[in-house]
Amino acid sequence: MTCKRIAKLLSEQQDHGLSFPRRLAIRIHLTLCVFCRRLERQLETIRNLSQMIGGAGDVSMIDDGRVFDAALSSDAKSRMKQLLAQENQ
Amino acid sequence: MTDYSSTNTLDPSTWVDAHGDALYRFALLRVKDAHVAEDLVQETFISALEGLGAFRGGSSVRTWLVGILKHKIIDHFRKNAREIVSSDLTALEGETEDDTFNRWEQWRRSPSSWGDSPDNVLEDKEFWTVFVRCLEGLPESFRRAFALRELDGLHTEEICKVLGVTATNLWVMLHRARGKLRNCLEDNWFRDTPPRPKRRSSTAC
Numbered sequence: 001m002t003c004k005r006i007a008k009l010l011s012e013q014q015d016h017g018l019s020f021p022r023r024l025a026i027r028i029h030l031t032l033c034v035f036c037r038r039l040e041r042q043l044e045t046i047r048n049l050s051q052m053i054g055g056a057g058d059v060s061m062i063d064d065g066r067v068f069d070a071a072l073s074s075d076a077k078s079r080m081k082q083l084l085a086q087e088n089q
Numbered sequence: 090m091t092d093y094s095s096t097n098t099l100d101p102s103t104w105v106d107a108h109g110d111a112l113y114r115f116a117l118l119r120v121k122d123a124h125v126a127e128d129l130v131q132e133t134f135i136s137a138l139e140g141l142g143a144f145r146g147g148s149s150v151r152t153w154l155v156g157i158l159k160h161k162i163i164d165h166f167r168k169n170a171r172e173i174v175s176s177d178l179t180a181l182e183g184e185t186e187d188d189t190f191n192r193w194e195q196w197r198r199s200p201s202s203w204g205d206s207p208d209n210v211l212e213d214k215e216f217w218t219v220f221v222r223c224l225e226g227l228p229e230s231f232r233r234a235f236a237l238r239e240l241d242g243l244h245t246e247e248i249c250k251v252l253g254v255t256a257t258n259l260w261v262m263l264h265r266a267r268g269k270l271r272n273c274l275e276d277n278w279f280r281d282t283p284p285r286p287k288r289r290s291s292t293a294c
Binding site: 002003004005007008011012014015016035036038039041042043045046047049050051052053054055065066067068069070071072076077079080081083084085087088 | 101102104105106109110111113114115117118127130131134135138139155189190193194195196199200201202203210211212213214217218220221235236238239240241242245256259260263264267268270271274275
């Protein structure tokens, strides 16, 4: 199997189960190919990093704005406060 | 300034200061357009107010609000998903192959070693700026698919329903999203020359 084909399977393996022959083909290819081995680890890294910043159920990494500091403008904030006050009456 | 960071009150007048920025960041990571993100946060507050009576206090106010926001984002993704997806997939077919592989389907842009663990980037604000910019650079439907799959950890079946695509199409979209993100991270962070003084130097292999 070519590297391009293996790359596609390595991605798909993160989304659905692969058949035994395909898993075997990947394993054999990976023992021989340092680049595809690196790709496999990079994909894992991307997944881990995404979960960290996405929270995958929580907002942990971006909660306090330490690593991603986008914030609402003060205009937007006062508009929302006004709206909430109106609706709350 | 009052510190609201640990606020867990059901008084809606405290919500904007206590949770507004965190909700905004949560939305902005997923929808890219700042105005849309703002609107979604606003809608979240209004829905929360309407559903206040139903809140049982089993979770924190923040978690409750994030849950509402998640639904708003998914509803937003559902809107004109079909058009966006089909235009991105058509563009993909017409796209001349990128330079990741050569014509023998071997690596041209061979992956570099990113190191054992990404621990050294976790606290690095600069890295996350690059990461977010790379995410934003993905075609709209690929970004939606990636966000639902990797940021939110949804199952592919659910994502297919939201985006109105077949499983096979979704796998292709995710494969392309990961590939583009990988190239972008490698170009803008992991394979920088000269090496950043902050980071451990990586040994070429």
